[in-house]
Amino acid sequence: MFAAFLQYLFSGLTSGAIYALAGLGFAIIYNSSQVINFAQGEFIMIGGMSSATLVASGVPMPLAISLAMLISMAAGIALEKFAIEPARNSDVVTIIIITIGASIFMRGAAQLIWDKEFHSLPAFSGESPIAVMGATLMPQSLWVFAVSGVVIVALWWFFNRTMFGKAMLGTSHNRLAAQLVGVGVKKVLLASFALSALLGAVGGIVVTPITFTNYEAGIMLGLKGFSAAVLGGLGNGGGAIVGGLIVGIAEALASGYLSSAYKDAIAFVIILFVLFFMPNGLFGKRGTDRV
Amino acid sequence: MATLLEISGLTSHYGRIQALKGIDVTVAEGELVALVGANGAGKTTLLRCISGVQSVTSGSISFAGQDITKMPPEHRVGLGISQSPEGRQVFGPMSVEDNLRLGAYRRHGPSIKADLDRMYEMFPILYKKRELPAGTLSGGQQQMLAIARALMANPRVLLLDEPSMGLAPLLVAEIFRTIVALKEAGTTIFLVEQNAYAALAIADRGYVLETGSVVLNDIGSNLLANDKVKEAYLGL
Ligand SMILES: Nc1ncnc2c1ncn2[C@@H]1O[C@H](COP(=O)(O)OP(=O)(O)OP(=O)(O)O)[C@@H](O)[C@H]1O
Ligand SMILES: [Mg+2]
Numbered sequence: 001m002f003a004a005f006l007q008y009l010f011s012g013l014t015s016g017a018i019y020a021l022a023g024l025g026f027a028i029i030y031n032s033s034q035v036i037n038f039a040q041g042e043f044i045m046i047g048g049m050s051s052a053t054l055v056a057s058g059v060p061m062p063l064a065i066s067l068a069m070l071i072s073m074a075a076g077i078a079l080e081k082f083a084i085e086p087a088r089n090s091d092v093v094t095i096i097i098i099t100i101g102a103s104i105f106m107r108g109a110a111q112l113i114w115d116k117e118f119h120s121l122p123a124f125s126g127e128s129p130i131a132v133m134g135a136t137l138m139p140q141s142l143w144v145f146a147v148s149g150v151v152i153v154a155l156w157w158f159f160n161r162t163m164f165g166k167a168m169l170g171t172s173h174n175r176l177a178a179q180l181v182g183v184g185v186k187k188v189l190l191a192s193f194a195l196s197a198l199l200g201a202v203g204g205i206v207v208t209p210i211t212f213t214n215y216e217a218g219i220m221l222g223l224k225g226f227s228a229a230v231l232g233g234l235g236n237g238g239g240a241i242v243g244g245l246i247v248g249i250a251e252a253l254a255s256g257y258l259s260s261a262y263k264d265a266i267a268f269v270i271i272l273f274v275l276f277f278m279p280n281g282l283f284g285k286r287g288t289d290r291v
Numbered sequence: 292m293a294t295l296l297e298i299s300g301l302t303s304h305y306g307r308i309q310a311l312k313g314i315d316v317t318v319a320e321g322e323l324v325a326l327v328g329a330n331g332a333g334k335t336t337l338l339r340c341i342s343g344v345q346s347v348t349s350g351s352i353s354f355a356g357q358d359i360t361k362m363p364p365e366h367r368v369g370l371g372i373s374q375s376p377e378g379r380q381v382f383g384p385m386s387v388e389d390n391l392r393l394g395a396y397r398r399h400g401p402s403i404k405a406d407l408d409r410m411y412e413m414f415p416i417l418y419k420k421r422e423l424p425a426g427t428l429s430g431g432q433q434q435m436l437a438i439a440r441a442l443m444a445n446p447r448v449l450l451l452d453e454p455s456m457g458l459a460p461l462l463v464a465e466i467f468r469t470i471v472a473l474k475e476a477g478t479t480i481f482l483v484e485q486n487a488y489a490a491l492a493i494a495d496r497g498y499v500l501e502t503g504s505v506v507l508n509d510i511g512s513n514l515l516a517n518d519k520v521k522e523a524y525l526g527l
Contacts, residue, residue: 163396170382170393177380179344181440182368182397 003134008256009249010132014141014210015224016248017148018044021203022225023232023240024155025196030235031172032185032192035095039079039103040200041222042110046072047201048213049110052119061122069201075106076197080190088189103218110215123209140209147206151199152241159237168192172235200225220264224251227267230274233281242282246270292319295479296341296372296448301350303333303340310336312503313350318448318481323474325511327487327524328500334483335377337500338450341481342374343367355447369397371447375454377483379437383426387417390425390436394443403443410439413469431462438469448479455486467493487524491515499524 022040029037050071054064083098124143129136159165171178171188179185204213204221211217228247232239247267255263274281296318303311310333318324328334339345341352343364351360359367373394382390391410395403411418414435420428425436434454441449451470455463463486471493474480484490491497497514499507507514514520 163392166385166389166393167396170385170389173382173384174380176344176376177382178393179364180342180368180374180376180380181393181444182365183393184363184365 004256006133006135008252010135010137010141011256012249012252013245014144014207014248015252016228016245017144018203018207018221018244019224019228019247020241020244021148021151021199022221023228023244024152024237025199026226026229027232027235027237027240028168028192028196028199030229032168032188033084033095034092035084035099036226036234037079037193037196038096038099038222038226039106040196040225041218041220042103042106043072043076043197043200043218044204044221044225045110045213045215045218046075046106046197047204048121048208048217049114049119049204049215050201051205052121052208052213053114055121056119061124065205068205069198072197072201072204073194076193076195077190079197080193084189084193085186103222107215107218114215116215118212118214119208120212121205121208124206138210140206144206144210147202151202155199155237164191220267224248224267227271227274231270231281233283236281236283239281239283292321294318295320295322295355296481297353298337298341299351301337301340301352302348303336303345304348305336309348310503311340314500314503314505316498316505318479320447320479321477322495323470323480323482323493325487325490325494325497326481326483326500327485327490327497327514327520329523330485331502332500333503334500335452338374338376338452338481338483341367341450342372365397368444371445372450373441373444373446373448374450375434375437375441375452377452377456379430379433381425381428381433381436381440384424386422387425387428387436388421390440391417391443394440395445398443398445402445406443406445410442413472414439431458431465434458434462434466435469438466442473442478446478448481449473450481450483452483453485454482455484455489463489487520488515491520 022044025040026036029035047068051064051068054067055061079102083102084095087095087098123140125139129138159169167178167183168188168191171183171185175185224247228244229240231246232243247270251263251266254266294317298314298316301311301314314337326334336345340347343362347360351358353359354370354372391407416432417436417439428436438454454466467489470480482490491511491514494511497511498505499520
């Protein structure tokens with residue numbers, strides 16, 4: 001009984017951590033531009049596919065992982081430079097549609113560059129399961145937890161302890177004021193796409209040994225990251241993390257106790273529930289502005 | 292004194308609405324110049340053009356002899372143009388100290404810390420509240436923060452957009468005392484105000500703006516004595 005629950009919990013936390021990273025990616029871009037980047041899932045896919053195929057072709061794992069992160073960041077930067085930046089005077093809805101188009105383009109390109117097959121990456125440190133109170137935990141799940149934790153701490157540090165991070169935050173709170181103190185908002189926008197792509201790639205890479213990946217993997221991962229971000233309150237970083245874990249755990253429990261057919265439906269249910277009943281999400285956007 | 296800021300024939304539009312209809316304004320080094328005018332005259336638009344956050348349709352802006360009409364806003368801050376905008380525009384959820392440090396975003400080095408201490412000395416209330424979110428400050432405190440944040444850029448010209456707006460009379464007096472102190476310390480200031488009397492009383496020179504055009508331009512005391520100004524802006 002409890003062992004089964006624990007098993008579902010482990011699996012939920014593992015995917016939840018990836019959704020949290022994707023959700024943070026949504027939050028960062030949303031904050032710098034009010035745009036919901038529907039190509040976020042593609043960054044996850046590119047990270048997973050690049051690392052998997054590089055390792056399969058004989059590149060040592062650490063190098064393959066670093067390259068995969070760079071490739072995904074390059075995709076993020078290219079997306080901003082060639083699709084978002086030229087449309088910066090259009091309204092937000094137009095730009096959101098551009099991101100949808102870009103995601104379709106990236107999936108098509110992935111299918112051409114790679115193929116339609118599933119790819120995997122060897123687990124980072126072995127495949128022998130660890131027994132925990134009747135349940136089992138794969139060592140790769142520990143990697144997922146640890147890497148996500150480190151990434152979250154690093155992000156916190158970046159946004160709270162570096163001037164550029166603070167400038168990005170400042171831009172999200174008040175764009176005009178940021179411009180007036182000398183923040184280059186174009187640079188902020190570019191950085192937010194690069195950073196979100198990096199977050200996606202990291203998630204995609206650590207989870208690929210567990211879930212495998214293919215050119216379409218970004219659709220569902222992006223959707224779940226989006227539901228994490230919406231649940232936590234769009235633009236709220238901490239909310240996206242909590243949201244990601246909730247989505248992950250909810251779908252693991254639903255597929256464990258009900259039927260695995262419900263697994264992917266949970267994210268939709270959560271999005272609809274939030275949109276109808278709590279449009280600001282669990283935490284809303286932090287706002288203490290007094291006018 | 293040398294001209295620091297020179298605006299000539301400046302026009303600017305919001306869509307089809309023309310907000311500025313050919314403005315000529317100069318500000319010399321060390322001067323305190325006031326720009327007064329009724330609601331909607333175009334005062335904020337002019338300051339936005341000077342900072343580069345509003346597009347200019349024709350005319351030019353030069354600063355310290357350099358044409359900056361097309362320069363992006365962040366580079367203008369680097370040159371020494373700093374603005375405390377209308378409505379204060381503090382970074383609400385961020386701490387008072389972070390707001391001030393962001394004011395020095397284009398600068399580097401230990402002089403930033405010294406200037407931060409100087410701001411805290413000038414505005415002790417900001418020191419007391421330095422760890423609180425800026426959005427929790429009162430209106431007057433936010434105004435002081437907006438001015439201090441603009442000063443953190445170590446500007447060659449300080450643009451102030453209605454620093455007294457919405458403040459209680461006592462606070463208005465305090466803000467104007469601060470402006471006078473800044474001028475006496477040698478800061479060049481371009482002050483936009485609806486409170487024409489107070490602004491012209493402390494200004495070296497003043498411009499009167501009406502629906503996008505400069506209609507009067509004289510030394511502060513002359514404008515205060517001018518019948519048209521008295522009637523239209525001083526309620527006398
Ligand atoms: N964002 C905008 N979109 C369209 N028109 C605008 C916008 N901002 C200002 N205007 C118009 O431009 C003109 C000048 O406005 P501006 O804000 O520069 O005036 P102002 O002198 O600063 O007024 P106030 O004393 O109320 O601050 C006004 O007619 C105003 O209606
Ligand atoms: Mg105004």
